[in-house]
Amino acid sequence: MDAVVSEELRGLKERAKSAAIADIEQRYSKPDDLDKLEHDIKRNIKKKEDYDSQLKTAVESQLDGIKKGVNLLKNAESEVKVVEKLLKEFAAQLERTPTLKAKIESVKDEFQRHKRLTTATNNMSYVFSAPSKIEEIRSLMDSGEQRHLLLVHKLLHELERSRDGLMLELHGQSCEADRDLLRAFFKDVPSLASALWDRLACTFSRVLDTAVQNPRLLVTAVRLVHREEQVDQMWLERQRRGGPGEFCPAGRPRQWRERMLEVMQAAVEARFEASMPLSSEDSEQWLEKHCILLQEFLRQDLRVARKLCPSCFPPEYNIFDFYLRSYHRCLESRLASLAKQAVANELQFRDCVALVKWTENFKSFFDRLGAEVFTQPQFNMEAERERLGLLPHFLQTDELDRLVRHSVGLISEQVWKWFKSTVEKEKHSWYQNPTGFQPERDLHTDTTYTSLVQSLSAILSEMMSDVSSKLPKHAHTQLSAAIMDKLVELLGSYSSAVREFVRDVKSEPDPSRRQMRIIVMEAILVASVNNLHKLILLVGTFYKPEDGPSDVAKVQKANLEQACQKASYEWNDFLATELLEFLQDSTFKELFTPAWLQQLEIGETEAQRIVGAVQDSYENVYKKMFPHLRSRLMNQISNRICLELLKALLQPGRQPFKEMRVAAANRLRSDAELLKDGFARWNCRADQFDALSAASELLKLSDMSMAELVVSAFLRNFPDLRQDQLEALLLLRGDCKRDEVRSILAYAFSEEEKSRRNPTARRLFADLGPVK
Template sequence: MGMSAGDERAASPRDEEWPEAEKAEKLARGAALKWASGVFYRPEKLEGLGHYRRRETQRNSSIQSRLKSTVQSYLEGVSAGLEQLRSAAQEVQSVCQDLGAARWALLDSADHFQGLQQMRELMEEHVQLASVVQVLPQIFSVHEVFSHILQLLRGQHLLEAHVELMMVEQLRDDILSQLHLRGLSSAQATVLSYFSGLQELNESLAKQLWDIVGSSLRLVREDPVLFVTAVRIIEREEKIDDTLLLEATFLPPGRPKGWRQKFYQVLQDTMTGARFHAPRMDAEGPGLAKHLAALQKDIVSELRVVKDLMVQCVPAHYNILSVCTATYHQALSSHLQEILREDLDKQGLFLLLEWALRVYHSPEMMGHPDLLPEVDVSALDPLMSSELVDQTERRYVMKVKASVVEWMQRTLDVEFKEWFKEEEPETDHQGFFQSALPAIVMQMLNENIQVASLITNTLQQKIYNMALEELEAFLGRLREALVQCGKEHQQDRAVPKYYISHLLAVLNNNLALSNSVSSLHPDTACREVPASLQAALDRMQKKATQLLLEELLLDLQPLCLQLPSRKWLSGSQLVGSMCEVIDKYAKDFSRVRKPVFTLLLAESELLVANQYLRALLQRRMVCKSREERGQLCHRLLQDATQLRELFCSLGLDRSQQSLEAVFALRELISLKDPALLSLEVLGFITKYPDVSDEHVSTLLDIRGDVSREVRHVVLEMMAQHPQLLPEGYRPIFSTILVPVQELPFCLRKGKCA
């Protein structure tokens, strides 16, 4: 529906004034049209038009009523606010009038205020003069009080002297404080000059206090009154210090005194006095032992006094027992480091380690029943740091090592001289040769290891490791001495006279050392001999065994040189003579203990077998007929059997003998059909894999009936079946060199020698 022109003119000014109203009206009309078009888009809906009109009329009436109510409430609030503003404006105007009147009144009274200021200054001056007049008697009596305090101090009436001293100090400090507050610093020098005697009295009192504290351990036992008095005075001064530091804006000269801290310092200096600054001590041990024993006695005695007596004479917050305990602990720690700077011998180092790590914590010192449980050093740092302990243990090990090396060298020198004496070595109750060397060496090493166990397990392990290293080095030097003795014996077999007996004693000694090494280890569960030391023991045994076998070889060689010969083939007693030599040495070998005796027998048997085979292979024989081969085989069988039975009778089992190689070699020579040699040789080299082509070729030569073709087949077969030495195999042929000779040895009576 449209509006008339008059309505538009009437609405124009309002629209200009309220543009939002026009916008709202347009939106409302648009919404209404949208709603009507949605409701009445079909003719049958027009029937409900009257119903919609009545509903909307009622709605509009309700909205208009609420709007009128809201506007009415708003207008009433605005009216009340305007009324309050009017009232406030009237009150402000009234206040301004009153302020103006007061201002004029104050301007009229300015002259009177100036008079009041002068009166105030006069009043302040009067108060000051009154204060001065009040303290004048005290000020005039200061020097008299000084004299009285001095008399009290000389008579050791310390509490009374301190009370008067505090009063004079309070007077001086009050005056200085007033001067400071009024900015009269120039006058302070005059006051300090007037009270200059205070400094001397303070120093005199302090000197007496520190003398008392310095004698506190004696005083608490004899007469604790003086000590308690000194502590009371110190506590008074501490309270004054605390009060001034917390409240005052001005610190008087000499404050804070810090006498409690000085008390601790004097007490600690007294406890760590001359005893911890002793002159240079004897580094050889006895002087150090005496010094440590004195320290132990004094510290226990003094801590007992502190615990039983001094604790009762001081406030609980002093923790005097803990302080004294820590003081002794730290002083001892520094003192031990100072002692360690000396070049201590092994006894001194041991004493120091034992004292610091064992005695110090034991019931004889800090664990004393009279000190427990109040004294507890477990919460403090170790007396010796782990680094210092390790360093000291290493120094001790080096000193022990030097002593061990020197002792072992002397033992070796004595042993070496014993070898060249004109008498046999001593024997044990079973008749085995021996010397005192193993007992001396092992006892020395074992004693040092056991002594180290008194300190720490780590030191014991260090000494154990050193002992094994030095024992290994000693075995090396002993072996060198044995080699030197062997060289001298080679030049003259009569020197030493009992050369073989001493070699057997060396073997028994070596076995004794080997059996004793495991007992050195501190832990019974870890008694395995180190590989390097076992190797040194093995080298020692091998060298002594080698020298003995060289002696046996020297006696066997003249007989072996007669192999082979016609005399030997014809049935001489050559092998019988060899058996006599072997039996003689076997009787000597029986003076050595069984494990080594068995080894000597096995090595001797191997030597005999090797020399026998060497003689056969290096001095080539050629059999010219079956009869000659039969004669040779018969001789080999008899010799090998006789030697085997000898060694069996001496206790060497057949399975351990190398003479079986002679029987196997005889089988090759006695084989009737040369065509079967390749098969026989294959079995031979399988059993004795160190046999070479040259050895087999020499054996074929000895037969004398092997053709070139058979030889080629045998050597070809060996080439196709290379042999590896099994583990634990004892070489027999590899040490036998077979030289090429132009003219082979033969059995023909007319041509053979």
């Protein structure tokens, strides 16, 4: 080991010497550097002295620490020897301990006996006075005077303290006979405690009345409960510190505070039960009276709970929060029970609707009541509900939604019954006087209508003013949607009734009677179309702008308008069909025949007869419509007439005009202009008759090399024109063969020409059907 250290020292010296030589060579490499030699020698000698001094100090410090450590080790060695000696002596003494325990066992027994006697002596006065105290407690309880409650509790507490002290001394000892003796001696104490609680429970069952009439009695009862609560906490804390085996008196903890709150909760529930009517048959407005009674005693009770009860209870009891929570939850339970009865169809229609309204009324009632009770206008009942975990509408969200849906369903069913009755009454009036029925007339607009809209207006007015007012605002959207559905359903039923009536009129076997019934039918159809317009206006009046109709309501209103438009189109079609059937018999049969060409020379033409027939119907029937509805009807009639003319022109088997081609074309143009001018007078669209003018151009064309251009122009204006229709039209000329016609049409129906057609042009020939 020493050789290794010497070797390391030699190595250090060699490295230090080499480093010093290299440093000297670098410092004194020039002759001028020798002038600094003497100065550097002095400086290095001084530095060496400093290093030596520091080294000496460090070595001395280390030596002092080593000396101190050696001294401590010597002291520790001497102390260890002393401890070892003491341990040997203690071990020798422990060997004699078992015999010593047996010798002093009698002393231990004597000590325990002395201790019990000391405890008995200390409690002797309580023990001897126990029977007299029990009798005194009984006499005070039998007197029935509430002012003695504090004294009763004091005496009872002294008895319990004596009993518990003696039982504590016997705890853990094998002296069951002594414990049985004590239990027998104090056997009346538990029954006295129960009797005292019964007296207190009677007070707590009418806390609010007692707070008004005798607050001192209530304060006394609460003080006794508070004292018992403190005693419970003392024994529980003792048991917590001592562990599971620690002594705790029988019957503890009594939990009188929890039992007090249970009694008060039961009293609140009993008050709600007492306000419930025995039967809903006692009065038609039993639910409304019941809810008014609830509001009345809620206002009184919560005012007492807020203003009088806090001064009778400790602050930590939060007695007003207890009553607010209790009354609120009892009301929740009551409304939930009534809601279940409503959904189970155990309540009548008016009661279900009223119940939905009362959920909203009670919410606003509690909001107002909170401000009244606290006498603070800025009181926030919503925050109180959230803090206490109460429901804002007294029902769970799903229960409230279910009740609202059920009530809206009942309302819609009732509305549907009224609607059906209205339609049946309307239908009955048609058949009651089949040849003399006259609809009602509006002198301001000079239009006709039936009693349907007035009946619906009365129904909806009653529904919105009476029933809807009992529903909360969030249910109005559902009710509006349900009524809209029923109106659409009503419209379908009414349309079926109109359809059935039209079929019945058409099937009348007697021609003269049928003609009279047709006049009545037309009047009913016109009045029914006007009814649809009045219905749309009526529905619009029941949408309040401030309510902000939802998207669902807007969609359903649009659906109703669409259903009305569809029914209006169908009934207009009945009117147009009746007119066309008349024209079919009198006019359409002779169209595009030689007789038709000669009518310019003979007298009135078919076009003039058509215009005259439409004019008669317009003045006698159609004029009683609203202007925009009349324009819609005239558009349908003009379309139907134009289609009938085109159908007659392209009728299969029609003989070509040949040499009469130019005359037929001129006559066709003349009729088209006459019909167009005639229908233009009635404020309807008449440009569909341009198809007849375009057809006349094809018939009149003399140079067939221009046929492709004329056909292309025809297709641009009427893009739904089919090839078979154009082919039939060109073959009517009589100077073209089928192959020539098809070659002319080949270019017109090419893809290049199809791309040039006007996609927004009106469609007419699609309704004409194929030419066979």
